[in-house]
Amino acid sequence: MIDFKIWLVSFGILMGINSSIQAQQQQQQQQQQQQQQAALPSVLAIPPEIDPIKVMVEDQAGQLVGTLSCEKAADPQDIIQLVRKNLKLDGYAIPPLDMRLISSIEQDNYTVHSLIFQSLPGLYVPASLYVPKGKGPFPAILNSHGHWPPGRRSEIVQRTAHMLASNGYVCLCIDAMGSGERGRAHEHEYHGANLGSALLDLGTPLMGIQLLENSRAIDLLCSLPEVDPERIGATGASGGGNQTMWLAAMDPRIKAAVPVVSVGTFRAYIMNSNCVCELHPNGLLHFEEGHLLQIMAPKAIKIISALKDGNAAFNAHQMLKSFRIAKEAFARQGVPERIDYELFDEPHSYTTAMNISMISWFDGAFGVMREKGLQLDKVLLLDTNELAVLKHGVKQELIFSIPAFISREFSRTESRMATSILDKVDYKKQLRTLLYTGSTDSLMRVQKLESQQGWQRVILETSTRQLIPLLISPPLTNSNTLHVYFPSMGKQQVAMQEIEALRSKGEGVVLIDLFGLGERSSATADQIDGALPRFHTLSRSLLWMGRSMMGIWASEIGLVNAYLQQEYKSCKRILIADRETAIAALISNVLNTPGQELLLRELPISYLPSAKGALDSYNMAIHIPGILRWGDIPMLLALNEQQVVIDGLYQLDGKLCEITNKQQLKNKVQHYKKQLNNQGTLLIN
Numbered sequence: 001m002i003d004f005k006i007w008l009v010s011f012g013i014l015m016g017i018n019s020s021i022q023a024q025q026q027q028q029q030q031q032q033q034q035q036q037q038a039a040l041p042s043v044l045a046i047p048p049e050i051d052p053i054k055v056m057v058e059d060q061a062g063q064l065v066g067t068l069s070c071e072k073a074a075d076p077q078d079i080i081q082l083v084r085k086n087l088k089l090d091g092y093a094i095p096p097l098d099m100r101l102i103s104s105i106e107q108d109n110y111t112v113h114s115l116i117f118q119s120l121p122g123l124y125v126p127a128s129l130y131v132p133k134g135k136g137p138f139p140a141i142l143n144s145h146g147h148w149p150p151g152r153r154s155e156i157v158q159r160t161a162h163m164l165a166s167n168g169y170v171c172l173c174i175d176a177m178g179s180g181e182r183g184r185a186h187e188h189e190y191h192g193a194n195l196g197s198a199l200l201d202l203g204t205p206l207m208g209i210q211l212l213e214n215s216r217a218i219d220l221l222c223s224l225p226e227v228d229p230e231r232i233g234a235t236g237a238s239g240g241g242n243q244t245m246w247l248a249a250m251d252p253r254i255k256a257a258v259p260v261v262s263v264g265t266f267r268a269y270i271m272n273s274n275c276v277c278e279l280h281p282n283g284l285l286h287f288e289e290g291h292l293l294q295i296m297a298p299k300a301i302k303i304i305s306a307l308k309d310g311n312a313a314f315n316a317h318q319m320l321k322s323f324r325i326a327k328e329a330f331a332r333q334g335v336p337e338r339i340d341y342e343l344f345d346e347p348h349s350y351t352t353a354m355n356i357s358m359i360s361w362f363d364g365a366f367g368v369m370r371e372k373g374l375q376l377d378k379v380l381l382l383d384t385n386e387l388a389v390l391k392h393g394v395k396q397e398l399i400f401s402i403p404a405f406i407s408r409e410f411s412r413t414e415s416r417m418a419t420s421i422l423d424k425v426d427y428k429k430q431l432r433t434l435l436y437t438g439s440t441d442s443l444m445r446v447q448k449l450e451s452q453q454g455w456q457r458v459i460l461e462t463s464t465r466q467l468i469p470l471l472i473s474p475p476l477t478n479s480n481t482l483h484v485y486f487p488s489m490g491k492q493q494v495a496m497q498e499i500e501a502l503r504s505k506g507e508g509v510v511l512i513d514l515f516g517l518g519e520r521s522s523a524t525a526d527q528i529d530g531a532l533p534r535f536h537t538l539s540r541s542l543l544w545m546g547r548s549m550m551g552i553w554a555s556e557i558g559l560v561n562a563y564l565q566q567e568y569k570s571c572k573r574i575l576i577a578d579r580e581t582a583i584a585a586l587i588s589n590v591l592n593t594p595g596q597e598l599l600l601r602e603l604p605i606s607y608l609p610s611a612k613g614a615l616d617s618y619n620m621a622i623h624i625p626g627i628l629r630w631g632d633i634p635m636l637l638a639l640n641e642q643q644v645v646i647d648g649l650y651q652l653d654g655k656l657c658e659i660t661n662k663q664q665l666k667n668k669v670q671h672y673k674k675q676l677n678n679q680g681t682l683l684i685n
Helices: 002-038 052-067 076-086 155-166 194-202 206-223 239-250 289-294 316-332 352-366 402-419 424-435 496-504 523-529 536-544 549-567 579-591 632-639 659-676
Strands: 100-106 110-120 123-132 138-144 170-174 227-237 256-260 300-306 339-344 443-452 455-462 467-473 481-486 508-512 572-578 597-604 644-650 682-684
Touching: 052 523, 052 536, 076 239, 076 289, 110 155, 110 206, 123 155, 123 206, 138 155, 138 206, 138 239, 138 352, 155 170, 155 352, 170 206, 194 206, 194 402, 206 227, 206 239, 227 239, 227 352, 239 256, 239 289, 256 352, 289 316, 300 316, 300 352, 316 339, 339 352, 424 549, 424 579, 424 632, 443 549, 455 549, 467 549, 481 549, 481 579, 496 508, 508 549, 523 536, 536 549, 549 572, 549 579, 572 579, 579 597, 579 632, 632 659, 644 659, 659 682
Parallel strands: 138 170, 138 227, 227 256, 256 300, 300 339, 481 508, 481 572, 572 597, 597 644, 644 682
Antiparallel strands: 100 110, 110 123, 123 170, 443 455, 455 467, 467 508
């Protein structure tokens, strides 16, 4: 009897569990059915494995490369002027070096000095200087770090510096902007995504700042009595190798260089993984990497590549394309032996074997004779705290982070704007110049597909071969409003409850996927982005070719609006955009007439980066070269002549703005509007 009772209870429990599981399964099935019913129909329906965005971007890059004559010798002065223009190298005064020695550590055959020096006005750079013991002057090498933490104090950089100093070379290592002790909170962080891109918004790309500061580092080496100024070289791996290459091309004082695991082709950067410190805006419009190597002749250049390098942009085959172009230029000058390469059966790194090859190359270039061969004693890494200048009494306010530097520079821009006469036509012209290097897109053809689920499906074909998909639920009458959505996550992510509520009232709704969003996403780019903010790959690739996500989006929003105005002449239209697309809608309203009423959600209040907090709250599509020097978000709002409603105003780190921030924005926009003699109201919820 007891066993039967136990069985009966167990059976009841089992049945209860099964009933619960069945109920959950039924609930899940109902949810799936509801989701299927609510899912919006597709318009393009292109299989994701085709990835038309990737194909289009790579085709455009290929066409640009095709216009560059790789057989013709590059004109050094032409390229130097282009680089200076594209990287905005002439916008800063050159201050005294003001080198300050902080501490010294004695080693067996060299001394390590920790110091700071002034690169740009008020901007101090932490550095480690390795000086051999004995009688100088010595040849000297600038040893640039890549993306290994913590910057100049990393194991790879220390080992390379140790080997150079042990073998009679003065070696200078500096923290690149945003890295090492120059990160936010003076801690090392990755400067290659939104953090470094903030400098692009200021107007000077991270590559430009690095080039300016590396040139100042050469100033420092030339000022030292221990250094022979006629025998100065540069090396570095990965991002440091990239710095080495650009410095060797631009600074005549560099007589020899060894860039490591960093040389490929600019074309290979497109739709591949790279840091924004390796981004040269507009670069592919003018020259290829082989041309940059060409103008280094007759300097002594040794390229080191790793066969196991996982980065497609730096693989040996890409390097050889550029090397062969450069080799011809060196041969024409009668010095073919002064450029060479070496392949190592290694991954992406800067190994001891590579160090040995590097020193041997510099020895040959600088006429260094060794009776006993290279000193290859064991490397004793120094404690990173001992090499940190901030641990030895340097005031933190001397070492600017990227946000602190941008904030200081932008305050000067705002001061100028506050005291200047603002011209509406001129500001619009400047904005168009920031966004477009050539002709803008235009509408070529409209194709209407069969309607599905009550939605009209329309494709707009543009002159750049883009297909813009529209889903349209027309208004019931001409007096109803047409609500035009440009969702930042694609149309499948819109709040369907809101959409259906509008449709039930007879209101019109249009849903659009802009370039790179929704049906037009690039699976390849998203995969390469990985944990980085979205559009790190796509946005950076476009900038190489003189384009930007914001420029494309603003153009497409304008084309869509022109089409809808023609189709629904009597309807009032409200543009609804959020986050990154909200900025594009603002831009489109400024540059296109007539503008529309805007409802902007989660709009960032400014392009100014935060001194702390999240770096990926907004994705990489937002960046516009020079937008902060131009006037920032408040100026975009001031130039809009229609009503703008902001539903949620945020800082760039994703924090909701406080009431005081909102009032400050209103006051600033109103001041600009008065100066511009511009109409339009601004409402902030």
